[in-house]
């Protein structure tokens with residue numbers, strides 16, 4: 001009898017032990033499952049937009065402006081026409097500054113549009129991509145690259161996009177010049193989604209020479225940080241002309257367009273290629289609204305000779321940790337320019353496309369000299385205003 005009792009006691013103890021070990025295993029399994037699900041969730045949702053603990057002091061300060069939405073159908077179709085926010089788009093500013101056109105047509109006219117469009121399809125169809133696109137919210141930009149055309153604005157934006165705390169729209173929105181009537185909601189909708197602490201950016205090089213742009217950006221938010229990539233105005237003019245020539249091979253020579261009257265040597269300052277380079281004049285317009293401390297001047301020349309050095313200054317200006325360093329760049333001998341070892345959202349090295357770093361035509365030395373003389377006083381004024389000698393003279 002007592003043995004029978006002992007046996008049944010042993011059995012029930014064993015039963016209890018096995019029950020609790022199964023329970024433990026189950027709980028462990030559940031915890032692992034939860035951990036795994038959490039890791040998966042945070043990776044899909046956050047990896048692409050992971051912020052660092054450094055916060056931008058300007059975030060959430062954006063204020064609403066007075067812009068109104070006009071064409072509803074256009075507003076709806078545009079986000080679909082926009083290239084994927086991730087990836088390397090080598091878009092180029094348009095050569096006709098004055099012609100008012102719609103945003104969608106700007107994109108369609110762009111020679112790099114086809115590349116951007118084909119790049120878009122594969123990634124956007126994947127579930128992972130749409131999941132990661134779901135996190136955060138769209139905000140108005142806290143920092144804008146406002147110019148100058150042919151200064152190196154695309155290189156700067158693509159380099160900045162490597163920073164985990166910067167999210168930028170790939171195409172040029174042209175909001176503060178051509179599309180202002182579409183309103184701030186339209187503009188905000190073009191922006192990529194950001195998380196707390198991330199900075200939204202865009203670049204449109206024509207803003208620097210747009211009379212209304214400073215007041216309009218100020219109306220959006222007086223705290224907006226503006227960045228200007230400046231380049232020797234003579235080389236900039238030739239670069240501008242080279243771009244136009246590549247699209248319209250029949251235009252007159254650079255030399256003949258430079259002068260109002262070749263014999264008197266009177267320079268045609270109404271030609272945009274020349275006008276854009278009078279930096280001091282355009283800057284005066286911006287200083288009516290923004291203090292010097294809110295404007296950063298990046299040297300287009302140094303952006304090529306020392307990209308990490310220039311990027312260091314930009315990251316400081318934006319209140320970001322210096323994450324982009326010389327380790328991110330290599331000099332591509334074939335391209336003749338610095339390139340990224342890894343482009344944003346990719347593990348492959350990447351240089352800008354063939355529309356960046358074109359071969360310039362040879363320009364008559366006397367004409368170049370005449371232009372140097374023309375720009376010198378404006379350059380001096382610009383150095384004085386910015387407190388920085390860019391070494392063009």
Ligand SMILES: Nc1ncnc2c1ncn2[C@@H]1O[C@H](COP(=O)(O)OS(=O)(=O)O)[C@@H](OP(=O)(O)O)[C@H]1O
Pocket residue numbers: 091092093094148149150151152153154155205238239240242300303304337338339351352355356357358359
């Ligand atoms: N890393 C790198 N790779 C290629 N090109 C570079 C780079 N950094 C600066 N640049 C210079 O950028 C010039 C084009 O300037 P933008 O991008 O501002 O042009 S645009 O206004 O958007 O059309 C372009 O002008 P061009 O050389 O006249 O083609 C380049 O000199």
